[in-house]
Amino acid sequence: xxxxxxxxxxxxxxxxxxxxxxxxxxxxxxxxxxxxxxxxxxxxxxxxxxxxxxxxxxxxxxxxxxxxxxxxxxxxxxxxxxxxxxxxxxxxxxxxxxxxxxxxxxxxxxxxxxxxxxxxxxxxxxxxxxxxxxxxxxxxxxxxxxxxxxxxxxxxxxxxxxxxxxxxxxxxxxxxxxxxxxxxxxxxxxxxxxxxxxxxxxxxxxxxxxxxxxxxxxxxxxxxxxxxxxxxxxxxxxxxxx
Amino acid sequence: xxxxxxxxxxxxxxxxxxxxxxxxxxxxxxxxxxxxxxxxxxxxxxxxxxxxxxxxxxxxxxxxxxxxxxxxxxxxxxxxxxxxxxxxxxxxxxxxxxxxxxxxxxxxxxxxxxxxxxxxxxxxxxxxxxxxxxxxxxxxxxxxxxxxxxxxxxxxxxxxxxxxxxxxxxxxxxxxxxxxxxxxxxxxxxxxxxxxxxxxxxxxxxxxxxxxxxxxxxxxxxxxxxxxxxxxxxxxxxxxxx
DNA sequence: CTGGTCCGTTTTGTGCACAATCTGCGGCAG
DNA sequence: CTGCCGCAGATTGTGCACAAAACGGACCAG
Numbered sequence: 001x002x003x004x005x006x007x008x009x010x011x012x013x014x015x016x017x018x019x020x021x022x023x024x025x026x027x028x029x030x031x032x033x034x035x036x037x038x039x040x041x042x043x044x045x046x047x048x049x050x051x052x053x054x055x056x057x058x059x060x061x062x063x064x065x066x067x068x069x070x071x072x073x074x075x076x077x078x079x080x081x082x083x084x085x086x087x088x089x090x091x092x093x094x095x096x097x098x099x100x101x102x103x104x105x106x107x108x109x110x111x112x113x114x115x116x117x118x119x120x121x122x123x124x125x126x127x128x129x130x131x132x133x134x135x136x137x138x139x140x141x142x143x144x145x146x147x148x149x150x151x152x153x154x155x156x157x158x159x160x161x162x163x164x165x166x167x168x169x170x171x172x173x174x175x176x177x178x179x180x181x182x183x184x185x186x187x188x189x190x191x192x193x194x195x196x197x198x199x200x201x202x203x204x205x206x207x208x209x210x211x212x213x214x215x216x217x218x219x220x221x222x223x224x225x226x227x228x229x230x231x232x233x234x235x236x237x238x239x240x241x242x
Numbered sequence: 243x244x245x246x247x248x249x250x251x252x253x254x255x256x257x258x259x260x261x262x263x264x265x266x267x268x269x270x271x272x273x274x275x276x277x278x279x280x281x282x283x284x285x286x287x288x289x290x291x292x293x294x295x296x297x298x299x300x301x302x303x304x305x306x307x308x309x310x311x312x313x314x315x316x317x318x319x320x321x322x323x324x325x326x327x328x329x330x331x332x333x334x335x336x337x338x339x340x341x342x343x344x345x346x347x348x349x350x351x352x353x354x355x356x357x358x359x360x361x362x363x364x365x366x367x368x369x370x371x372x373x374x375x376x377x378x379x380x381x382x383x384x385x386x387x388x389x390x391x392x393x394x395x396x397x398x399x400x401x402x403x404x405x406x407x408x409x410x411x412x413x414x415x416x417x418x419x420x421x422x423x424x425x426x427x428x429x430x431x432x433x434x435x436x437x438x439x440x441x442x443x444x445x446x447x448x449x450x451x452x453x454x455x456x457x458x459x460x461x462x463x464x465x466x467x468x469x470x471x472x473x474x475x476x477x478x479x480x481x482x483x484x
Numbered sequence: 485c486t487g488g489t490c491c492g493t494t495t496t497g498t499g500c501a502c503a504a505t506c507t508g509c510g511g512c513a514g
Numbered sequence: 515c516t517g518c519c520g521c522a523g524a525t526t527g528t529g530c531a532c533a534a535a536a537c538g539g540a541c542c543a544g
Contacts, residue, residue: 044496054529059496060305067309076496076535091402098403102340160333161340164406286526296499301526318505318526 023051023061031070031081032146032173033139038083042071068167070174082174086224089175093219096168099161100149100215104208106156107199114200118155122196125151129189145188146173172218179222191217265293265303273312273323274388274415275381280325284313310409312416324416328466331417335461338410341403342391342457346450348398349441356442360397364438367393371431387430388415414460421464433459 027047030036042062048055062079065071072082084092113119125148132140146169153162191214198206269289272278289300304321307313314324326334355361367390374382388411395404433456440448 043494045494055496056528056530063302063305064309067306077537078496088402091400094400095403095406098344099340158333158336160330161337164337287524297526298498298500320526 019051019053020057020061020064023047023053023058024064026051027061027065028070028170029143032170033143034173034177035139036081038081038174038178040081042079042081044078068170070167070170082171083178084171084175086179088171089179089222089224090219092168092171092175093215096149096165096172097212097215099165099168100152100211101208102161103153103156103165104199104211106158107152108204108207112200119200121151122199126189126193126196129192133187133189141189142173142176145192146170148188148192176218176222179224181221181223188214188218261295262299262303262306265289265295265300266306268293269303269307270312270412271385274412275385276415276419277381278323280323280416280420282323284321284323286320310412312409312412324413325420326413326417328421330413331421331464331466332461334410334413334417335457338391338407338414339454339457341407341410342394342453343450344403345395345398345407346441346453348400349394350446350449354442361442363393364441368431368435368438371434375429375431383431384415384418387434388412390430390434418460418464421466423463423465430456430460 027036027042036042044055044058044062047058047061051058062071062073066073066079070082071079073079110118114122125144129141129144129148132144149169150162150166153165156162191210195207195210195214198210269278269284278284284304286297286300286304289303290297293300304313304315308315308321312324313321315321352360356364367386371383371386371390374386391411392404392408395407398404433452437449437452437456440452
């Protein structure tokens with residue numbers, strides 16, 4: 001008699017091998033999309049209910065997200081969507097410039113014309129961005145904008161760097177959510193298209209130039225001198241009083 | 243009557259707020275020092291006993307280390323000291339070049355002469371490296387070598403980048419442990435001293451040049467064409483057989 | 485009205501017990 | 515002798531129960 005074949009047990013709500021990865025992605029996307037603004041409390045019980053898993057699984061997920069600095073864990077208080085400081089925001093953008101410079105350098109080293117697959121994926125992505133732009137779907141535009149940079153990093157061929165950049169992109173979203181000016185309307189789609197065109201047919205260095213300006217532009221649209229909502233730093237306000 | 247002041251409860255073995263951080267550091271250092279070579283099994287029960295904490299705390303620590311790619315978690319098999327592939331090793335060194343280039347650029351932008359504190363700390367560190375070198379204390383030399391790069395990153399003033407580099411340095415240690423040539427003797431102390439001298443008094447760009455050569459040299463001392471111990475890639479060996 | 489204390493409720497933290505899975509060894513059929 | 519099956523022991527995974535801590539409102543004194 002054979003041992004009972006272990007029946008595949010996937011259908012159960014929220015279980016299985018990749019359940020944690022799924023929840024991490026789900027929460028991560030919600031944060032990147034700004035559906036969960038910085039400072040939002042992430043109660044374990046609620047999340048467990050929403051995703052149909054046990055509380056300890058949620059706890060594990062929150063620990064992972066905290067490691068990526070996307071959520072902040074305060075002992076005995078719980079988990080909150082991270083609210084970066086102005087300093088941290090600047091550092092994140094600086095780090096992005098450092099890494100994306102290397103990404104673009106790698107891309108500029110690939111022989112022209114670009115491989116068909118790369119070119120096709122880039123153009124398909126641009127199309128989706130412009131589609132979202134026309135439709136006025138701001139949320140989709142934000143997500144796609146991040147994915148564009150991620151796509152470039154993937155093509156650069158260094159998975160380690162790409163992984164680091166992925167975190168930084170998520171944290172950029174957080175910084176933008178925390179410091180965005182009321183009036184700002186980043187037309188990333190446009191700048192992305194110009195970058196791809198420069199990469200495919202521009203003179204050497206043109207793509208790099210555009211990318212650096214693009215990143216500067218995104219950062220410049222933030223109001224990094226203002227304090228993030230409700231987090232007035234009393235210490236700095238009274239620092240020079242006697 | 244006031245509420246009872248919460249008595250400090252630190253003395254208990256392994257407990258308290260920072261217990262996990264302590265264990266993470268402890269295991270991290272052991273790995274960086276190569277006392278725990280790649281592939282070593284990290285059994286939960288044993289670690290719990292060693293550090294005098296419960297198994298679930300160890301479990302949490304292992305999850306954190308896994309996130310940093312310093313240990314590998316295999317479902318239902320346990321935790322092992324990570325054994326990087328040759329490709330991953332190359333990627334890590336590439337990523338280090340990218341980040342440390344930015345670090346050195348920042349350092350070269352600081353006005354000369356260097357601030358006293360920076361200069362003093364660098365020289366103190368060099369002294370310790372040379373001391374370890376003379377004493378033939380290879381383990382200390384390895385640890386100090388990593389700390390040197392960490393020190394530079396801290397001075398560069400971007401804590402985010404410094405944190406990313408910290409992970410990469412740990413992973414470099416793993417790569418070195420996995421791929422080091424028998425005969426290699428990296429005289430990092432020497433190269434570090436020359437770098438500091440160039441940074442303090444050399445012409446612009448000299449320090450950068452030395453740092454890039456130094457990183458290349460470290461990577462070149464690895465045998466990245468050999469397979470890591472015992473992990474023969476059967477697929478590639480039989481790839482061209484019919 | 486202000487400030488403070490107390491206490492019930494809610495939320496987070498931790499240990500424990502049990503379930504699931506893997507590993508190694510011994511026995512047995514061919 | 516070889517290969518396979520199955521069992522025993524050890525190790526990891528997960529849910530649960532309880533402990534600890536924080537929040538919020540009520541109450542009260544000044």
